[in-house]
Amino acid sequence: MSTRPDPTRRPSTIAVSTREATHWEDEAACRSIGGDAFFVESKKGMQQARDVCVKCPVLVKCLRDRQAKDDKSYQWGVGGGLSAVQRRVLVMEELLGNRPDLDTARLLASPQWMYRVRNLSSARWSLDGIVDGLREDGLDVTTVTVRVAVWWLGGEGSRMGRGRSWRRQLHDDHVGTITELRAKGARLSDIALYLGVPEVNGSRAISDLLLRVAAELEMAA
Incomplete structure (x- = not known):
């Protein structure tokens, strides 16, 4: 660059x-x-x-x-x-302890694999779905490695799936990750970007979610 x-x-x-x-x-x-x-x-x-x-x-x-x-x-x-x-x-x-294998990501973004990655992106959409598809092909890949390859190919690489609103998914699927990142000093805006939700509205939603989780823990204590 x-x-x-x-x-x-x-x-x-x-x-x-x-x-x-x-x-x-x-x-x-x-x-x-x-x-x-x-x-x-x-x-x-x-x-x-x-x-x-x-x-x-x-x-x-x-x-x-x-x-x-x-x-x-x-x-x-x-x-x-x-x-x-x-x-x-x-x-x-x-x-979170996730480091991409950049050489593998480079391979996935090459002509040898790029069409397969793009087809999986269209068919399965989520990062986890793409990873599952590539593993079915015999590739030992991690989600973060695939995420970099998807970015290189011009994709979004969001952690959000289809079928539910991103606010619902935050509550149902990502509380543990959000709590861990926040405990390690991550900013709300960076957590939102990590998950692939709107930076401003996502930050507010994450803040509200953390407050609710804290209140629930306090009531349960």
Whole structure:
């Protein structure tokens, strides 16, 4: 990914050596493209940037480098084929102990598997459904690995399923995850993004849910 200086950016606490950065950046597909192309907010602009990234031979190295340089509370631009929001979600995954196998995700986003992943996305929609389908094909994959592949292919990668409102699903399926992330210091907005619900309304709904859970525990004590 091409980078440009940001005067509002906080200094990174993790740095990649100049030699290592230069080594992979020399092979990057974006090396002849202006950095502004990767710091866009429009859906079309981000898709164009992602299209460059997904064809890049050093996509995995770029994402690892971008994650290392991201401040945990501040991300900006498309890097390693993922938007800033998607990289924030990966921070939540790591809080839960989930680390993607990026090499496997790269394989799933390649011509060899991309059509299968897209077909499963259309037929089963949920991440868990896609994982189940790929395991039926004989692939040992995790949900977070598939999530990255789906993102690289332009999908949503939401944790929400079909058939019920997302508010209902928060209450029925995700209380434990929400409670764990909150206990580990995750912001409500990042929990909402992790689950794939609207950031503002989702944050409010999660806050209300946590209050109800706390009240129920207090009454049961």
